[in-house]
Amino acid sequence: MRRSCTAAWKNLFPSAENQAFCESVRQYLLLSAPGSPFVRKCLAPCGARPLSIRNGLKGGTMESSAHRTDQIAPEARAAYWKRAIAETYFPLSLTFRDPAAFNGRLKCRDIGAISLSRLNTEALLYERLEQHLRTAGEEEYLVAIPSLSPVEFHQLGREVRCDPGGFILERGDEPYRFSYATTNELYVLKLPKRVLSEKLRNPDSFCAQVIDARTGIAHLFSETVRQLESLPFGAGREAAILGRQLVELLALALEQETGNNAQVQSAVQAAHLRRAETVIRDNLANPALDPEMVAEACGISKRYLHELFNGWNTTVSRFIREERLIAARDALQAAPHLPIADVAYRFGFSDQAQFSRLFRGKFDQTPSAFRAQQREWSAS
Secondary structure (H helix, E strand, C coil): CHHHHHHHHHHHCCCHHHHHHHHHHHHHHHHHCCCCHHHHHHHHHHCCCCCEEEEECHHHCEEEEEEECCCCCHHHHHHHHHHHHHHHCCCCEEEECCHHHCCEEEEEEEECCEEEEEEEECCEEEEECHHHHCCCCCCEEEEEEECCCCEEEEECCEEEEECECEEEEEECCCCEEEEECCCEEEEEEEEEHHHHHCCCCCHHHHCCCEEECCCHHHHHHHHHHHHHHHCCCCCCHHHHHHHHHHHHHHHHHHHCCHHHCCCCCCHHHHHHHHHHHHHHHHCCCCCCCCHHHHHHHHCCCHHHHHHHHHCCCCCHHHHHHHHHHHHHHHHHHHCCCCCHHHHHHHCCCCCHHHHHHHHHHHHCCCHHHHHHHHHHHHHC
């Protein structure tokens, strides 16, 4: 039966120009009748690609994807899982205990600028090697939350063990080793470095540390991740808002670790800096906001205020400007009918041409292009 089905399938699609159509039919059959012995016998021997389910958004943006190995020929499972991992995160080297017997499931969905995935796999070793970094694009982080068993992580000379109830931040632009010795379920958040840097100073300092998520904001963050993974919600504007809120929670959770982090400034300096950031963010719409006002509100000298921000390779004025741009972007998204000029003026930009130029410099698109994109997403 297998031999005849395979021959019939190949005879039905003999030419190279029909391969795309052939692949579409294969995927349709796999999706329509994944448990059918007939479908498995017909498709698996002739090289049908492993099951990958995708839901598309208008404009080609992927909202969700799913991968699983239980319907894949044993000899193809390792290669397939390697492709699935590279597609979902970035290229990694994988080491399996038994490649032919490996079982794994992976679901991923986009939430605005970030992606959230859930993995269920047997023991596995993932390695980010120097060769992978040569073709890397934008710097990205992974946040790994183990649910069933501990994970071991090594990066930048640090080696940590993260048990369920914690999470770790991984840098995608540096080599690392990540493994677990038994079957595990993990929730993984992938986000661009620039997105987290908008909410948190020097995120790199929190990499390769175990964040205790059993209590406090870190617990709220990890539980929110689990809820969002299965919660149905729309794409576009709704997803973008949820994504930003999740990044806010992550930044707050990491900030709680600041006092115990030997790589950050002293406790007094860190407290002053947090106070200054709070004053700035609370007064973004205040036209009088400037370094002198911030220093007075914090009870410190303007010179000391500048020293605090210089320690993080920025200036007070630049920080104010960038926070205003971020707030303006969020307002453009939250209030789609508010004129762009009104949004600019609200956050201290009296010159709309200057606002447009600074906005483009920060977000790689003009305010009008950003708003048009949001409307397109809402319509989808």
